[in-house]
Amino acid sequence: MPALIAASAIRTCFGNGAATFDALLRGASGVVPLRHGDPARLHVSYGYHAEGSDPERPFLAGELLADCLSEAAGQAGLDPSGKRVAVLVGTGLRELSAVERWVLGEPVFDPERLHFGDLVRRALPGVREVVTISNACSASGHALALAQDLVELGEADAVLACGADTMTRSMLAMIGRVAPVPTEQVHPFDADRTGVLLGDGAAAVVVVPASWSGPVLGRLAATGLSCDAHHETAPDVEGISRSMRDAFARAGRNPAEVDLVVAHGTGTALNDAAESEALRKVLLGAGADPLVTGVKGATGHTSGSASLVNLDVALRCLAGGVVPPITGLRTVLAEGDGLRFVAGEPAALQPELVQVNAFGFGGVNAVTLLEAA
Amino acid sequence: MSNAAPVITAWSLHLPGIDLSPALTERFGLSADLAGQPAVPAERAAEVLGRKGMLYKEPATRLALCAVHRAFAVPAGKRPGFAPSPGTAVVVASNLGNVEAVARVTRTVQAEGGSAVSVLDAPNASSNIIASTIALWFGFGAANLMVCSGTGAGFDGLELSLLLLRAGRADRVVLVGAEPDDPVATELYAGSGRLRAGAACLVLEQPAAGERRLSVQLSDGPGLPDLTVGPGGDFDPARQWGEFYGAQDVIALALAAELAVAGQHGTVGVRSTGRPRQAVLSPGGGP
Numbered sequence: 001m002p003a004l005i006a007a008s009a010i011r012t013c014f015g016n017g018a019a020t021f022d023a024l025l026r027g028a029s030g031v032v033p034l035r036h037g038d039p040a041r042l043h044v045s046y047g048y049h050a051e052g053s054d055p056e057r058p059f060l061a062g063e064l065l066a067d068c069l070s071e072a073a074g075q076a077g078l079d080p081s082g083k084r085v086a087v088l089v090g091t092g093l094r095e096l097s098a099v100e101r102w103v104l105g106e107p108v109f110d111p112e113r114l115h116f117g118d119l120v121r122r123a124l125p126g127v128r129e130v131v132t133i134s135n136a137c138s139a140s141g142h143a144l145a146l147a148q149d150l151v152e153l154g155e156a157d158a159v160l161a162c163g164a165d166t167m168t169r170s171m172l173a174m175i176g177r178v179a180p181v182p183t184e185q186v187h188p189f190d191a192d193r194t195g196v197l198l199g200d201g202a203a204a205v206v207v208v209p210a211s212w213s214g215p216v217l218g219r220l221a222a223t224g225l226s227c228d229a230h231h232e233t234a235p236d237v238e239g240i241s242r243s244m245r246d247a248f249a250r251a252g253r254n255p256a257e258v259d260l261v262v263a264h265g266t267g268t269a270l271n272d273a274a275e276s277e278a279l280r281k282v283l284l285g286a287g288a289d290p291l292v293t294g295v296k297g298a299t300g301h302t303s304g305s306a307s308l309v310n311l312d313v314a315l316r317c318l319a320g321g322v323v324p325p326i327t328g329l330r331t332v333l334a335e336g337d338g339l340r341f342v343a344g345e346p347a348a349l350q351p352e353l354v355q356v357n358a359f360g361f362g363g364v365n366a367v368t369l370l371e372a373a
Numbered sequence: 374m375s376n377a378a379p380v381i382t383a384w385s386l387h388l389p390g391i392d393l394s395p396a397l398t399e400r401f402g403l404s405a406d407l408a409g410q411p412a413v414p415a416e417r418a419a420e421v422l423g424r425k426g427m428l429y430k431e432p433a434t435r436l437a438l439c440a441v442h443r444a445f446a447v448p449a450g451k452r453p454g455f456a457p458s459p460g461t462a463v464v465v466a467s468n469l470g471n472v473e474a475v476a477r478v479t480r481t482v483q484a485e486g487g488s489a490v491s492v493l494d495a496p497n498a499s500s501n502i503i504a505s506t507i508a509l510w511f512g513f514g515a516a517n518l519m520v521c522s523g524t525g526a527g528f529d530g531l532e533l534s535l536l537l538l539r540a541g542r543a544d545r546v547v548l549v550g551a552e553p554d555d556p557v558a559t560e561l562y563a564g565s566g567r568l569r570a571g572a573a574c575l576v577l578e579q580p581a582a583g584e585r586r587l588s589v590q591l592s593d594g595p596g597l598p599d600l601t602v603g604p605g606g607d608f609d610p611a612r613q614w615g616e617f618y619g620a621q622d623v624i625a626l627a628l629a630a631e632l633a634v635a636g637q638h639g640t641v642g643v644r645s646t647g648r649p650r651q652a653v654l655s656p657g658g659g660p
Contacts, residue, residue: 099557111618169479227516
C-alpha cells in the first residue's frame with residue numbers, strides 16, 4: 001500500500017516552496033557573490049545563500065530545518081503527542097561548519113550539535129525516533145525511502161523525512177580545487193556547463209499511511225536505493241540505473257509510465273552526462289518520453305536537501321499542471337540527445353508519474369516515483 | 374519482506390590498544406584472541422588490508438575496513454576480491470570520522486589558500502566517506518547509509534539495518550561502528566569523555582542460510598537476559614575501556630555476539646548508550 005505525502009516545506013535561496021516554484025517558473029537564478037568563508041582563498045566566487053539568513057550564522061542548517069519542520073507539521077495538522085512519529089534527517093555536511101569555525105578560533109562546542117536530534121525534539125516535542133543520516137547529496141532521498149518503509153510496515157503513524165545543509169569551507173575548497181575556471185552560475189545539462197555551486201537549503205515532508213484522513217499532496221509510489229560501489233566521487237551509469245530499476249520494481253510500475261523527471265542535474269561534467277545516459281537507457285529504452293527539468297541552476301546544489309527540494313517542485317508540478325524550465329540551460333549536452341529538457345519557458349503538462357533523482361558522493365543513489373493523490 | 378527475526382552470521386571487534394584480558398577472559402570465559410584481537414591501530418591498517426589504497430584513508434575509515442575484513446575472515450594483507458554484491462547493504466555509525474579531514478582542509482585554506490588542498494581529500498569532506506568506502510572496497514551495492522546521530526548512533530544503525538531487511542531492500546546488511554581518536558576528534562569530544570578509537574562489525578541476514586545462527590530482536594520490555602552488555606549491564610565497554618561514541622553500541626553488540634556464541638553464555642542482552650533501548654541476541658535463532 002503506497003504511502004502519502006501530507007505536507008511539504010522547503011527553504012532555498014528564494015525562500016519557501018511557493019516562492020521557489022514561482023522563481024523557477026520565471027527562470028530566475030538565486031546566485032549571488034559568495035558570502036561564506038574567503039572567496040579568494042577558496043577559489044569560489046558565487047553561491048546560493050538562504051533567503052533572509054546570514055550565511056555565516058552558526059548552526060544555520062538546523063535553523064532552516066526547524067522552520068521546515070514547523071511549517072510541514074502545521075500544514076499536515078500533525079501533533080506528535082500520543083502518536084508514533086519519527087523524524088529522519090538527511091544531510092551531506094551536518095553542522096560541520098561549526099568544526100571549521102572552532103578550528104579558526106571560536107570556542108569548542110558539544111559534538112552532539114553536529115547532528116539534528118536535539119533541535120528536532122525542541123521543534124517538534126513528542127516525536128519518538130530522530131535519526132541523522134549523512135548520505136551526501138542524496139541524503140534526503142534516503143530519508144524519504146526509509147520513511148516510506150516505516151509507514152508501510154506499520155512501524156510509525158507518520159514520519160517526517162527531512163533534509164538540511166548549509167555550506168562548509170572544506171566542501172567549497174574542493175569545488176574550487178576541481179573547477180578549471182571559477183563557476184559563476186550552475187548550468188545543468190548544458191554542453192558548456194562549468195561545474196557546481198552550493199546552495200543553502202532545508203526541507204521536511206510528512207509521510208503518512210493510506211489510512212491518513214488529513215490533507216494529501218501526493219502519493220509516494222516508491223523510492224529505489226543503490227550504491228555504485230564503483231568510485232569515491234565519480235558517478236556510475238550502472239549504479240544510477242540500478243536505483244531507477246529498484247524504484248520501478250518496488251512500485252510495480254513500468255519506466256514507460258514516467259512523463260516527468262525532476263533531475264539531479266548538478267552542472268558538473270560527470271553527473272549530467274551519467275544521469276542523461278541512465279535516463280536514456282532506463283526510461284527512453286522502455287519507451288518513455290518524459291519532460292526533464294531540474295532546479296540547481298536556480299537554487300544551487302542544496303546537497304542533502306536536494307532530493308526533497310526536487311520533490312517539492314514535483315508536487316507543485318502535479319498540482320498546477322505546469323513544469324518550470326531549467327535555469328541556466330542554453331545548449332543541451334550531447335549525452336542528452338533524445339531527452340526533452342524543459343528550457344526557456346515553462347511547459348504545460350499534467351504529469352501522472354514523476355521521477356525524482358538524487359545522486360551523491362560515494363555513489364549513493366535515491367530515485368523516487370511520485371504521483372497525484 | 375519477512376517477519377522472522379534476522380540473524381547475525383558474522384561479527385568482529387577491532388579495538389586497537391585494548392587488552393581484553395582479564396576483564397573478559399577471566400570473568401566471562403572468553404579466549405584471549407577474542408574475535409581476532411589484538412587489533413592494529415589505524416596507521417598499521419595495511420597489515421590487515423594490504424598496502425594498496427591506503428593513501429588519504431582517514432583513521433576511522435581504516436578501522437572500519439579492518440572490522441569488515443575480519444568479520445568476513447579475509448586473510449591478513451589480502452584484498453577481499455569479492456564478486457559484486459548488489460544485495461548487500463552497508464550501514465555505518467560514526468560521528469567524528471571525518472572531523473580531522475574537515476579541520477585539515479580548513480587550516481590549509483586559511484594558511485595557504487585552496488590551491489594547496491589535495492583533491493584526494495575531496496571524498497573526506499563528505500561525512501559518508503566510511504560507508505561508501507566499505508561499499509567500494511567490498512563491492513556492496515545495495516543501500517548505503519551513514520548514521521551520524523550522536524550517542525546511540527550504533528543502535529540507530531541496528532534499527533535501520535533491521536528495517537532494510539524487513540523492507541526487502543537488502544538480503545544482507547553489514548553494520549559497522551567506527552570512531553577515531555585523532556587530536557581533532559579527541560579535543561572535540563573531551564567535554565563529554567575520553568574518546569577511544571575502535572570499530573566493530575556485524576553481518577545481519579534474513580534467516581535462510583548462515584552457519585552461525587544468532588537471532589537479533591529489539592526488546593521493549595523491562596526483562597532482559599541474565600547477561601547484558603552496555604550501560605548498567607554486566608559489562609560496560611565504556612566504563613572498562615573508554616568511550617567509542619557513535620561506535621559504542623555496535624561494539625557492545627559484537628561483544629554480546631561473542632559472549633553468546635564463543636563464551637557459550639546463551640541469550641545476551643545489549644543496552645544502548647543513547648535513549649533507553651535494548652536488543653536480545655539468542656543463539657540458535659531463526660526459523
